[in-house]
Amino acid sequence: MKQVGEARDGAESLCPPIDLVGEPDWQPFDAPALVGASLRFVSGEPDGNRYRVRYYRDAHQQLQARVWFGPETEGPPGHAHGGSMAAVMDEVLGLAAWAAGHAIVVGNLNVSFRTLLPLETVVTVESAVVSAQGRKVLVEGRIRQGDTVYVEAQCLCITLPDQSPASRQDAR
Ligand SMILES: CC(C)(COP(=O)(O)OP(=O)(O)OC[C@H]1O[C@@H](n2cnc3c(N)ncnc32)[C@H](O)[C@@H]1OP(=O)(O)O)[C@@H](O)C(=O)NCCC(=O)NCCS
Numbered sequence: 144m145k146q147v148g149e150a151r152d153g154a155e156s157l158c159p160p161i162d163l164v165g166e167p168d169w170q171p172f173d174a175p176a177l178v179g180a181s182l183r184f185v186s187g188e189p190d191g192n193r194y195r196v197r198y199y200r201d202a203h204q205q206l207q208a209r210v211w212f213g214p215e216t217e218g219p220p221g222h223a224h225g226g227s228m229a230a231v232m233d234e235v236l237g238l239a240a241w242a243a244g245h246a247i248v249v250g251n252l253n254v255s256f257r258t259l260l261p262l263e264t265v266v267t268v269e270s271a272v273v274s275a276q277g278r279k280v281l282v283e284g285r286i287r288q289g290d291t292v293y294v295e296a297q298c299l300c301i302t303l304p305d306q307s308p309a310s311r312q313d314a315r
């Protein structure tokens with residue numbers, strides 16, 4: 144049986160362009176300009192068949208993302224792999240802390256899978272930095288489309304010394 148994204152001869156073909164436009168009051172957010180080009184695992188193939196990701200800041204300066212889960216994120220037939228959704232939450236929530244000025248790595252990520260996510264769906268990944276106390280930055284987020292919530296997550300980020308976003312940009 145022919146699989147999604149597979150050409151007739153069995154070779155992978157690229158899926159067509161996907162509309163990842165944001166809400167009217169969102170501003171595009173340049174993640175590599177803030178953290179460098181290291182975040183390739185999730186957002187490094189903007190035209191590929193795995194994920195396609197576009198970042199924004201909303202009117203409250205919180206990081207938001209439009210994410211397309213392509214055929215190569217498959218887990219259960221026709222639906223996204225749980226690890227693929229966890230990876231998206233890891234990147235988006237960690238990046239949200241950086242975007243808020245905290246130089247962190249992710250210490251703990253708690254992910255609840257609420258609804259099976261069909262492949263080739265564009266979803267919104269919402270984030271909110273809810274607290275910052277000492278070295279601990281708590282970020283929450285969810286994957287949703289309309290009223291359907293696919294994933295909810297809480298992320299404990301831990302700041303690293305001498306790695307502030309400002310100092311990283313100064314070093315370039
Ligand atoms: C997260 C990390 C930097 C913390 O190590 P550390 O700098 O030695 O800091 P500590 O272990 O002293 O932890 C600092 C605080 O965070 C808390 N903390 C750290 N990791 C935690 C976790 N997974 N869950 C809950 N609390 C955690 C500690 O309890 C401590 O709290 P306290 O100050 O109230 O005692 C380190 O464990 C690490 O590098 N982990 C790997 C991170 C990673 O690979 N992330 C994915 C890529 S971003």
Ligand SMILES: CCCCCCCCCC(=O)O
Nearest residue numbers: 178233234237238241247249
């Ligand atoms: C030095 C830039 C680091 C950016 C970190 C953003 C969160 C990534 C999460 C992870 O790698 O698990």
